[in-house]
Amino acid sequence: MRYARPRSIEDAVGLLAAEEGRASILAGGSDLLVRMKGGFIEPDLIVDIKAIEDLREIRETAEGFRIGAAVPCAIMRETPALKKAWPGVVEAANLIGSKQVQGRCTIAGNLCNASPAADSVPAMVAAGARAMIAGPSGTRTIAVEDLPAGPGRTSLGKGEIVTAILLDKRPPRSGDAYLRFIPRTEMDIAVVSSGVNLTLDEKGVVTSARVALGAAAPTVLLVKEAAGAIVGTRLEEAALQALAENCSAACRPIDDKRGTIAFRKKVAGVMARRAAMIAYDRARVK
Amino acid sequence: MMSGIAVSTTINGDEVEFLCQAEETLLEVLRDRLGMTGAKEGCGTGDCGACSVIVDDRLVCSCLVLGAEAEGRRIDTIEGMADGDKLHPLQQKFIEHAALQCGICTPGFLMAAKDLLAKNPDPTEEEIRFGLAGNLCRCTGYDKIVRAVQDAASVMKGA
Numbered sequence: 001m002r003y004a005r006p007r008s009i010e011d012a013v014g015l016l017a018a019e020e021g022r023a024s025i026l027a028g029g030s031d032l033l034v035r036m037k038g039g040f041i042e043p044d045l046i047v048d049i050k051a052i053e054d055l056r057e058i059r060e061t062a063e064g065f066r067i068g069a070a071v072p073c074a075i076m077r078e079t080p081a082l083k084k085a086w087p088g089v090v091e092a093a094n095l096i097g098s099k100q101v102q103g104r105c106t107i108a109g110n111l112c113n114a115s116p117a118a119d120s121v122p123a124m125v126a127a128g129a130r131a132m133i134a135g136p137s138g139t140r141t142i143a144v145e146d147l148p149a150g151p152g153r154t155s156l157g158k159g160e161i162v163t164a165i166l167l168d169k170r171p172p173r174s175g176d177a178y179l180r181f182i183p184r185t186e187m188d189i190a191v192v193s194s195g196v197n198l199t200l201d202e203k204g205v206v207t208s209a210r211v212a213l214g215a216a217a218p219t220v221l222l223v224k225e226a227a228g229a230i231v232g233t234r235l236e237e238a239a240l241q242a243l244a245e246n247c248s249a250a251c252r253p254i255d256d257k258r259g260t261i262a263f264r265k266k267v268a269g270v271m272a273r274r275a276a277m278i279a280y281d282r283a284r285v286k
Numbered sequence: 287m288m289s290g291i292a293v294s295t296t297i298n299g300d301e302v303e304f305l306c307q308a309e310e311t312l313l314e315v316l317r318d319r320l321g322m323t324g325a326k327e328g329c330g331t332g333d334c335g336a337c338s339v340i341v342d343d344r345l346v347c348s349c350l351v352l353g354a355e356a357e358g359r360r361i362d363t364i365e366g367m368a369d370g371d372k373l374h375p376l377q378q379k380f381i382e383h384a385a386l387q388c389g390i391c392t393p394g395f396l397m398a399a400k401d402l403l404a405k406n407p408d409p410t411e412e413e414i415r416f417g418l419a420g421n422l423c424r425c426t427g428y429d430k431i432v433r434a435v436q437d438a439a440s441v442m443k444g445a
Binding site: 026036048097100186187 | 291307308309311330331332333335338341344345346347349350351352354355357398401402416417419420421
């Protein structure tokens with residue numbers, strides 16, 4: 001195995017594209033090193049992207065935020081403007097692992113690891129986040145939900161690398177939230193989860209919404225019917241009920257030791273409903 | 287032919303150079319190449335926190351860091367916690383409160399508690415419990431550890 005620490009995105013892409021064996025990208029390492037330790041992968045080349053200055057910062061632009069692919073989740077928590085604009089995304093990112101893990105792990109890595117139960121991904125999908133990708137044939141930007149292709153698989157081509165996650169600037173009266181169900185209080189993997197992002201008009205009526213579910217299907221789901229159920233409402237009981245039912249109906253979960261299909265379907269609706277209420281309260285005070 | 291990756295780093299204030307293989311973790315380098323056996327391997331997968339060290343003021347599991355990544359960084363380990371013969375208040379309070387039995391988790395708990403108090407000098411019990419959730423202890427039941435950290439926090443505030 002070889003270890004490389006390129007200084008530029010071009011060099012990183014060049015190394016990945018030229019590698020004939022198996023190449024892995026190292027950002028926080030909290031998935032990669034665990035998979036190596038477990039013998040699930042044996043990379044021939046590890047490309048550490050943390051020496052690439054451009055990937056190590058959160059930039060606030062006219063359009064919103066650009067979170068470099070090597071920014072640890074703990075730095076997101078320590079960036080007040082980001083936390084204020086996107087509290088749900090920041091909270092989701094900081095539910096990953098322990099303090100030790102949060103000092104290393106990244107949302108770009110969480111996305112590329114492509115676990116259906118990744119905590120930050122439903123929050124990013126609800127937020128309408130986009131992934132900036134650099135590769136041998138140039139750069140492209142895609143919706144976050146288009147990156148995972150299945151458990152552990154992504155739509156990235158050879159030599160491609162996610163360089164940043166983009167979050168838009170917020171319209172007034174917007175809020176987001178993420179909730180997961182775990183049987184413990186900390187340090188666990190979501191049994192099922194939901195991210196909700198919404199914007200209100202001056203009268204408190206939801207004008208737009210995005211609802212996402214985690215650990216409910218092979219990839220994180222964007223549930224348009226669930227969002228449709230709350231647009232035009234003030235989250236009255238009937239609207240919340242319709243939101244929950246649409247979420248339960250959209251689930252295609254597995255049965256495993258952490259939860260049954262029936263449990264995941266029901267709790268997906270409960271998580272979405274509670275996350276929507278938190279997002280709504282956040283939107284009202286802005 | 288080179289026998290590994292040459293790494294220059296700073297550990298507990300001392301400049302250190304070592305050679306390591308690409309797949310070696312920082313924990314393996316500390317223990318097996320540098321003879322610093324304070325950090326322990328519990329799980330090797332970032333779940334137990336026994337290998338906790340501080341890299342550039344950030345608490346990490348050294349089992350989830352490659353040795354090669356230490357290049358140019360500043361690393362603090364349990365070996366640098368006491369000031370000569372004088373124990374750090376956290377170490378002193380862990381002894382006074384009997385916050386350890388077998389001791390395998392203790393270096394990790396001490397590093398995590400040190401990092402916690404550096405960022406939050408006056409934590410509530412809940413903040414301590416959440417702050418130390420990445421460290422597992424199978425002996426104490428945690429209460430004595432929490433009390434030791436509370437007591438050390440009050441000592442350190444008064445200092």
